[in-house]
Amino acid sequence: MRNTKIAVIGGSGIYDIDGLDAAEWVTVETPWGAPSDQILTGRLGGVDMAFLPRHGRGHVHSPTEVPYRANIDALKRLGVTDVISVSACGSFREAMAPGHFVIVDQFIDRTFAREKSFFGTGCVAHVSVAHPTCPRLSDACETSARAAGVTVHRGGTYLAMEGPQFSTLAESKMYREHWGSDVIGMTNMPEAKLAREAELCYASVAMVTDYDSWHPDHGEVDVTRIIATLMGNADKGRAMVKGLPALLGAERAPCPHGCDRALEHAILTAPEARDPALLSRLDAVAGRVL
Template sequence: MTYLGVIGGSGLYEIDGLENPTWTTVETPWGAPSDQILTGTLDGVKMAFLPRHGRGHVHSPTTVPYRANIDALKRLGVTDVISVSACGSFREEMAPGDFVIIDQFIDRTFAREKSFFGTGCVAHVSVAHPTCPRLSAACLAAAIDAGITVHDGGTYLAMEGPQFSSVAESKMYRESWGADVIGMTNMPEAKLAREAELCYASVAMITDFDSWHPDHGAVDITEIIKTLQDNADKGRSLVARLPALLGPERAPCPHGCDRALEYAILTAPDKRDPALLAKLDAVAGRVL
C-alpha cells in the first residue's frame, strides 16, 4: 500500500484537501522530529506531512533533526518521500519560479549526523542514484499537469548555511563543479531516506539566481520571500496531484530503493551493539 510522506521546506507548511487531518506526535530513538506530523488521506492514498523547519520556521538547516524526521516517517509506515524545498539557481534557463526534479547531489554539509549506522552496526548503502526515478517521474508529471515550468533532472549542491554563498563560491559551484541549483536541506535527508529503504524524490523550487548572476548580485531576501509564497502555491498544487498518479496500491520499487539494506550491513551478528540495534528498529527492522 502506498503511504506518501511529504517533507515541506521553506514556504510549504500544509497539504490542501487532506481528509481527516490529524497532527500526530511521533517519538523516535533519535530525538523529536521537526514538528508533529500531519496525517490523513488524499484521493484514497494515506498521506503524512512534516514541516522540515517546524511550524513557524524554528529550525535552521543545520539544526533540522534529519534522522528523527526520516525515522518518524518510516515508523508511521510511509513508503515514499517527496522532499519539497527552496533553492537558488546556477542556470540562466532555470529561473526563479521554476521547479527542478533533482536527480543528483553534491554534499558540502559538515555539521550534521549523516547516518543511522555507526560503531556497533556498520552499513554502506549506495547513493550513486540518490533519488527514485519512479517517484521523480510522478513529480514531473504532476508539475506539468499543474502548469508549472519544470526541469527534468538537475544537480543540487547542498551547503551548510545558514549564510548564502559568496560570489567566488557561487561561481565555483556553477562553473567548475557543474551544479544546477543550491540549497541547504536535502543532505543528509536523501542519504538517510536511502538507509531507511524509502523511495525519495526531490522537488526544488527556485527562488533566486544565487550570487553569481551579474544582473542580480547578492541574494535579496525580500525577493526570495515573495517568490517563496508564489512557489508554495505551486508546490501544494503539485503535491495534490501525486496520490492520483501513484495510486493506493504499491508494487516493490523497480529501482530497489526499498531493498537498499539487503547487503549493506557488514558488522557480524555477534558483534552488533544491542543498544544501536534497538534504535534501528524502524529504519532497518526488515533486515535485522
C-alpha cells in the first residue's frame, strides 16, 4: 500500500479547487522546463491533492504551447499517484449534449506540433496505450459525477486536434461519420501518453460545451455560447472533484490494470548504451526502473 495523491489537471474554466485544507501554491522545477503554472497542493477529505491549471491562471497557454512534459514530470515529482484530466470538448453525438460529461476511454491523436514522449535517442522506450485511461480511476470519476447530479456517458473516443482553430465542417463530419469519434478537444494528447510513460493512472473527464460544427441546428462553434456552458460545467467539475477522496481513499494498492508498472518491460536501450544526460532528465518519470 502507498499513500494516495490525486492530481487534477484543470482545463478551460477550472483554475482552482475549492475547500483544500492547508492550500499552498508551490513552484516545481523540472528538467523539461516550467509547468503551466504553480501547483496548488493541500488535502481534501483527508487525502493529499494537487491541482494544476493546464492553461495557467488567466488562460495564457494555447493547447499547442501547453508544456505537457513539464506538467506530468512536476506531478510525478510531487508524489502524485492518480491524475484526473478535466477538459472542455465538443460533441459529435446528439445524446452527448452540452452540459454532459463523457468519461473518455479512447483517443485518436491528430496533434502534430508537440513533443509526445519523455524518451528518445539514448534511451528508447515503448509503452502500450491500447487502453490509455485507467478503469479504476474512471469508475471513481463516473460515480462522483453522477452523485453530483451530472449526466454522465461512460466510454467515448476523444479526437485530439492541434488547434487552436476549431474544425472545418468537412473535418467535423469526417471525425463523426467515418472515424467514430464521440468528442473533440485539443489537450488530452500527448498528456495521456506522457502520463502512461510516467506510470501514473490517468482518467479523462470531457465536459461537453457544444456540438462542434457538424450539427445542422447549431452551426459553427460559437465561443460566447461555449463560455456560458463552460461556467456551468466548471461548477459541476468542482463538485465531482470533491467526491473523489472518499471514493479513492487515503491509501491505495498497486493499480489492478498495471498503469503504475507501464515501464516494466518498455525500455529497449541496453544499459551501457544509454545517454547519461537523458537518464538524468528521466529521474522522476522513470526512476523506478532506471
